[in-house]
Amino acid sequence: MFMKRILVTGGAGFIGSHLCERLLDQGHEVLCVDNFYTGTRRNVGRLLDNPNFELMRHDVTFPLFVEVDEIYNLACPASPIHYQYDPVQTTKTSVHGAINMLGLAKRRRAKIFQASTSEVYGDPTVHPQVEEYWGNVNPIGFRSCYDEGKRCAETLFFDYHRQHKLRIKVARIFNTYGPRMHPNDGRVVSNFVVQALKGEPITLYGDGEQTRSFCYVDDLVEGFLRLMATGDDVTGPINLGNPGEFTIKQLAETVIELTGSKSKIEYRPLPQDDPRQRKPDISKAKTILDWQPTIQLQEGVGRTIAYFDELLASGEA
Ligand code: NAD
Ligand code: UDP
Ligand code: UDP
Numbered sequence: 001m002f003m004k005r006i007l008v009t010g011g012a013g014f015i016g017s018h019l020c021e022r023l024l025d026q027g028h029e030v031l032c033v034d035n036f037y038t039g040t041r042r043n044v045g046r047l048l049d050n051p052n053f054e055l056m057r058h059d060v061t062f063p064l065f066v067e068v069d070e071i072y073n074l075a076c077p078a079s080p081i082h083y084q085y086d087p088v089q090t091t092k093t094s095v096h097g098a099i100n101m102l103g104l105a106k107r108r109r110a111k112i113f114q115a116s117t118s119e120v121y122g123d124p125t126v127h128p129q130v131e132e133y134w135g136n137v138n139p140i141g142f143r144s145c146y147d148e149g150k151r152c153a154e155t156l157f158f159d160y161h162r163q164h165k166l167r168i169k170v171a172r173i174f175n176t177y178g179p180r181m182h183p184n185d186g187r188v189v190s191n192f193v194v195q196a197l198k199g200e201p202i203t204l205y206g207d208g209e210q211t212r213s214f215c216y217v218d219d220l221v222e223g224f225l226r227l228m229a230t231g232d233d234v235t236g237p238i239n240l241g242n243p244g245e246f247t248i249k250q251l252a253e254t255v256i257e258l259t260g261s262k263s264k265i266e267y268r269p270l271p272q273d274d275p276r277q278r279k280p281d282i283s284k285a286k287t288i289l290d291w292q293p294t295i296q297l298q299e300g301v302g303r304t305i306a307y308f309d310e311l312l313a314s315g316e317a
Contacts, residue, residue, distance in 0.1 A: 005029045005067065007110075009060050009101060010074035012039030014180045015115070015173075018221050019072060020044060024052055026225075031068060035059040038077045042316070043180050060097035061089075064104060070228065073101045074115040076150070079185035080143065080271065087145035094149030095156070102160045111167040113228050114157050116237060118174040118278055119147045128245075128279040131172065131237050141273045154237065161235055169227045169234070174241025174280045178217030178300060179307035183317035189214065189301070192252055193308045194317070196261035206270030208249030213279045215242035216300035219293040226289040234288060241280035242293040251297075258302055 006023050010016045011032030016039065020030050029052045032044060036057060047053040058064055060075045076093050077083040083090040098114070105112040121129045122137030137147045160166040177189035184190075195202050223240040246254075252265055285291045311317045 003027055003029065004069040005031065007031045007033060007066060007068040007071045008074060009033045009072070009097065010039065010076060010115070012036060012041065012043050012055070013074065013078070014043070014178070014182065015176060015217060015220065016074045017043035017180055018178070018217050019074070019224060020047060020053065022221050022225065024050055028052065030054070031056060031066060033058045033060065033064065034075065038079070038082050038182055038185065060100055061092045063100050066104070068108060069110055071101055071105055071110055071112040072115070072224065072228070073098065073112060076115070076146075079182065079187045080146075081186040083146040084142055090145040091149040094146075094153045098153040098156045102156055102166065105166055106160065106164050111169065111228065112157070113169040113171065113224065114153060116154050116170050116172045117146075117150050118172055118239070118241065118280065119143065120151050120154065120172060121278075122147060123273065123275040124277065127277055128243065128281040129239065130281040131239055131284060138273055143273045158235070167232050168236070169230070170236035170238070171224060171227055171240045172237050173220065174215055174239065174278065175212045176215045176217055176220045176241070178304055181304070183308065183311060188212070188248060188251065189304060190308070192255040193259070193301070193305050194312070196255050196259040196263045197305070197308055197312055199261060199263055201266035202252045202256065202263050203268050204248060204252055204265050205268050206274065208252065208265075208267070209247050210270075210274060211245045211247050211277045211279065212251075213242050213245045214251070214297055214300070215240070215293055216295035216303070219295050223285060223289060223291045226291050230288065238284050238288065239280040239282050240285055240291075241282065243280055243282055244297060245277075245279040246297065254297060254301055255305075258298065259305055
């Protein structure tokens with residue numbers, strides 16, 4: 001296959017590190033750019049001695065002049081506790097980051113992929129969520145820095161596409177989980193798994209009846225590659241996620257069962273603006289990309305447990 005120089009922003013994060021690995025496996029050169037806000041060198045540690053891999057510390061809110069053929073723009077903290085810690089920086093990362101990466105793509109005439117999110121649908125009133133749905137987002141709430149930042153990034157992508165004829169690929173990613181999630185980032189799968197392994201209480205927010213659809217990271221990355229490989233007429237936005245919908249309580253029970261933990265469920269208040277339901281309609285991904293997830297929740301959670309078990313044993317978490 002034709003070898004490309006591919007930039008992955010946020011490449012030292014959870015999803016980005018899996019993407020870098022897959023791209024290297026395909027024989028490409030990968031430039032991983034990350035400011036290590038939530039990502040770590042450890043996530044890409046195994047790639048560091050690969051001659052086709054380069055790691056650069058850089059904040060995408062500042063311009064970046066490098067020579068690449070394709071760009072995957074993933075830089076942005078993804079978990080509520082991290083993106084709400086410095087909300088202004090979160091918006092800057094999505095908006096200024098998108099402008100800089102689009103400017104780079106424009107100069108290079110490079111194809112560019114945006115990791116957008118199901119959060120653009122906010123607390124949805126349409127279920128399951130189709131790409132045509134415009135969303136129900138609070139513009140001034142605690143989640144807005146992330147949601148509106150990502151929405152504005154989508155706007156920029158489509159305006160660069162219309163105005164500058166850029167080749168864009170916008171994926172709306174639904175909740176994804178797997179090895180290399182940050183152990184303390186507060187996301188539900190990592191929280192529950194770490195709590196269960198440590199024998200601590202499982203913290204269930206609200207009544208646990210809110211739903212999410214969880215996609216295993218390998219499935220998601222396969223979707224990224226397929227979307228990037230589509231013809232120039234395919235821009236997205238396209239939903240990528242696992243349509244299997246579970247209540248958060250069901251997830252807690254699955255984690256307890258698979259770890260054999262003695263942890264008990266402890267109910268906590270529901271965070272503000274927490275969406276009640278979320279499930280992707282992936283008809284477009286099925287038809288356009290011939291893609292659908294293959295890894296079921298039990299199997300994926302099992303693999304995630306194995307990862308955190310090792311991480312905890314190593315004393316690194
Ligand atoms: P992550 O926090 O593990 O990865 C994000 C990476 O971006 C980290 O390595 C972080 O250090 C880096 N980063 C943050 N701000 C940066 C900046 N200003 N400059 C350079 N690097 C910066 O999160 P993830 O789960 O791997 O998410 C990756 C992308 O996918 C994000 O854009 C996120 O919004 C999107 N996404 C993720 C999910 C999910 O469920 N994990 C769902 C929807 C969308
Ligand atoms: N940019 C960048 N790398 C490049 C080209 C541009 O970071 O290789 C940045 C540039 O600094 C600018 C942004 O991308 O702030 C948008 O670039 P564009 O060419 O669209 O706009 P302009 O430079 O005309 O403001
Ligand atoms: N959640 C929970 N306990 C936790 C962490 C999260 O019950 O320890 C809930 C959270 O309130 C939300 C769901 O799990 O309803 C998914 O949360 P996460 O932060 O992983 O993703 P998002 O809300 O962004 O979809």
